[in-house]
Amino acid sequence: MTTTPDTIVIRNGTVIDGSGAPARRNDAIVVAGNRIKHIGALPPDVALDDRRNVAVIDAAGQWIMPGLIDAHCHVSYGYPVIKGEGKGRGTTRPEFSTLKAAHSVQRVLRSGVTGISVPGGTWFTDVGVRDAIKLGLMEGPRMYVAGRMIVTYGCIEDDEPSWEGTPDHSIGKLCNTADEMVTEVRRQGKHGVNFIKMADSRSGESQMLAKEEIAAVVAEAHRRNLRVGIHSRGAGSTRAAAEAGVDWIIHADLATDRDLEAVAKAGMPIIPTATFLAMVVELGAKVGAAQVQLDINRMKRHFEALCQLMHKARKLGIKLLVGTDTGNNTFMRYGEIHAKELEIFVKYGGYAPLEAITAATRDNACAIGLQGQVGELAPGKLADLIVLDRDPLADITVLQGGKHLTHVIKDGKLVDLAPREEMLTFREAAE
C-alpha cells in the first residue's frame, strides 16, 4: 500500500466539484488526513517545500472531480465455473470467491471508482471484503453491501426446483412469508450488512412480493439502521416498493406513469442500471444472440423503457442514481464500464454531462451511506477525488476504464496506479 504524506496539495487544474456548479479554474485543493481542508487560493500556512509531510500534485491543464461511485456493482457472484464444482451460478466456493472479489475491487478503485454499492452476492463475502479494506488489509473502494437477496418462489435468483430451494451458495434467499423475511433481515444484520436487498421477478412480468411483505422488511431493517433496496422491473412491484418506503428502487423500467408518481410522492431514488442491458445488446450484435444466452430483444425493450424513464423521472422530480451491474456476468468487467451509465444518461436520457457527473458523485453518495460526506469537493468532505488529463464535460466517455486518470485519491491517500494496466487486462478464466 502506498504511504502518502499527511497533506496533499493539488495545484492548478479545473475543478468539477460534484455539486452541479459549473467547472472552474482553481489554485489549490488541500487534503489533510482523510478530509478536504481547503479549496481556492493556496493558504499561506501550507509549506509546499516540506516534502516529508506535503505531497504536491501539479494538475495544470487537467480536471479534478470527486471519485466516481457505482451504485450497483456485484463483487461475489459465483463465476468462473471451476472444474469439479457444481455448475450453478453461485456454486463457486467461498474461499476462491473472496480472493476474486478482493482482486476485483482493486481494479474498480484504479479505474477512478472510490465507492460502490453492492446489492447482493454470495455468502457474506462482500461484508468480509468491505471490512478488509476498512481495516487496511488492502486497498479498495468504499463498499456499502447487502447480503443474499430476499426472494419468494419464482423471483429472480430462485433458480432451483422447490425441493432444493435456495442452497447456501445461492445469491437468493427464499423467504415465503413476512415472518421469514424479518428473520432473514435480523440474520443478515447480525453478520454486518449495510442494507437489505429484496428482489421481485426477473423481468417484471408479474408481481411476486406483496406490499405488506416489503413493508415488514423495511420496518425491521430501518429499526436496525439498515437500508433497503429492491430489484423491481415491474409496475406493481415498483408501486408497492414505493408505498412500502424502500430506500431505493433498482430498474423500475416497466413502471407506469401512475407508479412513477407514487415513487415521486414517496421520494426515493431509482437506479435504472441501463449499462447491463446496453452491454448485452452490444455483445449480442458482436458474437450472435445464441452465444449470449440472454433474450436480446427483451433486453432492447427494457433498455428503451429505461431511456424513457430517465426523461419521465426528470419531469416528476425523481432522483436517478448511477449504477451499472458490473460483476453480474463475466462480460461485465471490473474497472471498465463503471462510467458507461453516465454516457447513457447523456446520450439517451437527456442529461447534460455535468448533471450526469453530479448524479454519479453527490447524488450517488446516498447509495453508499455517505450522503453529504462524499461525492463533492468542499472543505470538510471526505477526500475521495480523481484527476483526469481530459475534460469529461467535453466528452463524458473519458471517464470510462480509467484511461485518462492521472491520480486517484481515496480517503486522503494516493492510490498507486502502476498495477492498473496489468489488472485491467486480466481476463476471467471463465467457461
Ligand SMILES: [Zn+2]
Ligand atoms: Zn444487480
